[in-house]
Amino acid sequence: MKPIYLDNNATTRVAPEVVEEMLPYFSTYYGNPSSMYTFGGNVAKKIKEARAKTADLLGAQPEEIIFTSCGTESDSTAIWAALRANPGKRHVITSNVEHPAVKNLGEYLARNGYRVTFVPVDRQGRLDLDHLYAHLSDDTAVVSLMWANNETGVLFPVEAVAERVHKRGAVFHTDAVQAVGKVPIQMAENKIDMLALSGHKLHAPKGVGALYVRRGTKFAPFLLGGHQENGRRGGTENVAGIIGLGKAAELAAAKMEEENTRVKAMRDKLEQTLLERIPNAMVNGDPADRLPNTSSIAFEFVEGESILLMMDEFGICASSGSACTSGSLEPSHVLRAMDVPFTAAHGSIRFSLSIYNTEAEIDLVIEKLPPIIERLRKMSPFWSEAAGACRTAV
Amino acid sequence: MKPIYLDNNATTRVAPEVVEEMLPYFSTYYGNPSSMYTFGGNVAKKIKEARAKTADLLGAQPEEIIFTSCGTESDSTAIWAALRANPGKRHVITSNVEHPAVKNLGEYLARNGYRVTFVPVDRQGRLDLDHLYAHLSDDTAVVSLMWANNETGVLFPVEAVAERVHKRGAVFHTDAVQAVGKVPIQMAENKIDMLALSGHKLHAPKGVGALYVRRGTKFAPFLLGGHQENGRRGGTENVAGIIGLGKAAELAAAKMEEENTRVKAMRDKLEQTLLERIPNAMVNGDPADRLPNTSSIAFEFVEGESILLMMDEFGICASSGSACTSGSLEPSHVLRAMDVPFTAAHGSIRFSLSIYNTEAEIDLVIEKLPPIIERLRKMSPFWSEAAGACRTAV
């Protein structure tokens, strides 16, 4: 069964053009880019090309790009670099809706001698800017905020915040793993010091990421070792992955328009139709300031896993909470931070689209999902009680 | 020009069987293994299979394997885990011929509050065991020694050392990046606590590695983030890379015999013939206890880069020092630690073979290299003076 893949915030299909670009670098041009001979030098040239393309997507310079193994490594690298570059400062600011890549590091730092401020969000997932600025101080080493939330798609005003943070003498890092390729980014025109991205969220393969480090920003490597990446990241380069990321970056730049028109239109149709057809359903997160491809919908009184598994019967792939925290039974920390009531948080489903989706797929979901919710609600003890009251109360 | 690739300690050709195994996981089965639905679950199963195969190659259990992005990350993960698990201990032991992945971390630790002992080696590259044991103390948190040296192929007696280190209550880690697939390893029968390997040294792609962590060993993750790798390494898995590593591990187990017979015979022929035909040439490193595929030969009075570039004209790929330290003008720290005289260290070339090499390739190198050395020596101001004297004196 061909999947109806609406889980592109979890990971994406590698673009066939990307695979084609990578393929020769496994068994044919397999030289080490650090080598002295032509067979390695040619590979180094190809990496240089990929670096330029990745920089282009961000409106950055090639030497501002460090290739890593994933978004998580990019985030860790950025935050540790900022802390090591400013050993006197012991305060970190982040939000309480970050991806585990930042959240767990923040919690680790809080247990290990740093003060960490987790800035709250409101019911729509919007950042409490007053809270943030009130805590920003001379002791703040780094502020790390996600550009776009992986669960709700809500965008944080990172460029504006970076400006203030920078003036205050702290480093500003953004986890832009979900934003890159979906919203236009021009690093030459903002004050963000570091930016993390991950290949597999934009149709490059899993296992490659990048970190943008603005020229002049003090840096210390996270992964110590060989001289690769200009001494900023040890370890033999993931050559094929990097070449793939370069190609994917090129494609993403070309498809940004489609992402914000055709993909957005499909997302809107899916969301609006489901809300019309399914009672006691609501969108999580500020609809006004959101990624074009993401819709998180809470179906009250049912449980996410059940919905997912019933959709799985039709090959429909979506996610409840983020894929990274599935495997745990807890409702998503993002929805809890937004104060989404438990009955709604538990039944929240994230649909995230890509350019590979078709109108026909959306129509199928619109057809299949309402009966699934209805069936599950019939089994729910909360539903029978709440039905009459809630139908009007929400 | 098809390369004559004799630089397999730098990186290897990805086996075509490995590429074939990986291919479907880019654009067809691209699901996230953490996902709830079948499309992701199937990928998780495939990773499980790869984990079992990787464990098999090491004589280990699947749950003892953590996938990483490279050998360097595996090394960092191991050493930091040992230090974090034993916060009271402030002493580290390693050797002074380690790969930069361990060496640079050791030097970092020495600058950051740890005492670090760099155990010396003798003229043959053999470890000074008395030195090591004399420094082993109750304060020693971790001993990290490479199993096989990447430049000379010299093997350290890591299993014997692990036994003593373990008795003394310290963690023993080995960087086995060059050993895995070339020498038999049975973790069930030794006392090594952690072992690092890298995919691209055994015909898997660049950008994937693994860390063996013995069951019961205290562990703390290096890369904090999602729950992947059983909470021991955050970041979306390099799915295709891991599947490739699993396949490569399976192949390596099957080809170990060939590596130690046919490949070794080609290495021996290459080495012996070059020594016969080229005066003032000598092998670096203990020939008695060495990897079967590696030969480091010092050609006195000429410079390595020149040799490499002249060989490059015939498509012959080899390396001077390790690929990871090329790009620096310093002679290799390994050869310096062995007290190889500068005139010899500068002209040292490492040949490292694999099962993809043929007798015909070896013959071509044997034909082409002697005239290259002769030509370069004719240009060397040292050679003309030294020739008469040195020819007999060495």
Add this chain to the structure above:
Amino acid sequence: MWEYSDKVKEHFLNPRNVGEVEGADGVGEVGSMACGDALKLTFKVGDDGRIVDAKFKTFGCASAIASASALTELLVGKTVEEAERLTNDHIAEYLGGLPKEKMHCSVMGQEALEKAIACYRGEPDKQPEGNVVCECFGVTDRQIERALSDNA
């Protein structure tokens, strides 16, 4: 892999004027026999005061060989006074540029030339200005700074 120009590669693979000029009028040796790269330059001056022959021997990387080869080509036909004005920058330029990490290889050429000219004129060895930062190559910080700014 270093990005060498075609001209560097060509001079490396087919170096001109390898050897030592017999009965040389100028001899310049730089570098250290003990531990590093080295260059020996010899030249002969004709009756008209122009350099008629120049040869080199070097222990060094590809750019050292190419630089020395280029230097000998640049020298032949010049008067000693003209030769004196040659810098490592000219050598690098003649070769279509050198990677910046490899500039010291051409500096070695300039050093050897200075010594050979001093030898030709019967002057005593000059001590290099600045601090020797690289014992192996006998390169000083001043020389590196000069090389870098010359080639910026």
